[in-house]
Amino acid sequence: MRKRTTVAGLAALALILSACGQASGGGKTAAQGDMALGAAEGAKVTVVEYASTTCSGCAAWNETVWPEFKAKYVDTDKVRFVFREFPTPPQDVAVAGFLIARCAGDDKYFEVVDHLMRSQVEMRNGAAPRDVLLRAAQAAGLSEARFKECTTDKAAIAALEQRIKDAAAAGVSGTPTFMVNGQIVADNSLSGLSARIDPLL
Numbered sequence: 001m002r003k004r005t006t007v008a009g010l011a012a013l014a015l016i017l018s019a020c021g022q023a024s025g026g027g028k029t030a031a032q033g034d035m036a037l038g039a040a041e042g043a044k045v046t047v048v049e050y051a052s053t054t055c056s057g058c059a060a061w062n063e064t065v066w067p068e069f070k071a072k073y074v075d076t077d078k079v080r081f082v083f084r085e086f087p088t089p090p091q092d093v094a095v096a097g098f099l100i101a102r103c104a105g106d107d108k109y110f111e112v113v114d115h116l117m118r119s120q121v122e123m124r125n126g127a128a129p130r131d132v133l134l135r136a137a138q139a140a141g142l143s144e145a146r147f148k149e150c151t152t153d154k155a156a157i158a159a160l161e162q163r164i165k166d167a168a169a170a171g172v173s174g175t176p177t178f179m180v181n182g183q184i185v186a187d188n189s190l191s192g193l194s195a196r197i198d199p200l201l
Contacts, residue, residue: 033163035109036082038074045079045200047193050167050177052088053097053116058176061188062117068190078201083113085160086167086175093129096151098160100133103150104140112140 030041039045051058073079087094101112115136123132137147150156171184178185180196187193 030082031084031163031166033159034082034084035106036080037070037110039077039080041080043077043080045073045197046082046181047073047079047197048082048084048179050084050086050172050175050179052086052094052175053101053113054090054094054120055088055175056120059117059120061176062114065188065190065193069193072190072194073197079197083110084167085163086172086177087160087164088175090129093123093133095157095160096129096133097136099151099153099156100137100140100142100147102156103142103146103153104137108140112136115139 049058049061051061070081074081085098087098097112097116101109101116104112116132119127119132119136123129133151134144134147137150138144142150170179176188178188178193180193181200183196185193185196187195
């Protein structure tokens, strides 16, 4: 039972997050805690994805669009790609996943997020969320003791809560939400994003 408290204990946080109020935040300007790839800050084009490790639409985009998008725009430094966290139900699992990714370090953050996105099917098929989260942590080099520390870090949880408030203030209400230079883009297919990005390059 004790082993399950790490994830289950975050349920209270999930309630807080679901009721977050408005705060400052935006799509093109850098925000505290941004995780980014590609071009440097100040690039002509900044693409922001608000996503959750428990969002099936986010996982689908990660699998089907991200590889081509990354090859076309990120690996070539044509755009600055920013990933912002916006936990969706089950929020306690998403929150724990993001806390683990942050603990893993900047160099492994996206690796952990990708791992968790790809593990969604496993969890939907009955795998215990804690087991999946722990495996992702261990794959990133975190011990079980460190896993527990990361998912109960009050300062990290408070920082995540602030990032979610900023996302709400920027007009984000669900995931995935994409912004190109601060403007929400409804069509997040590669062609839809390219139609907004290419004229700006």
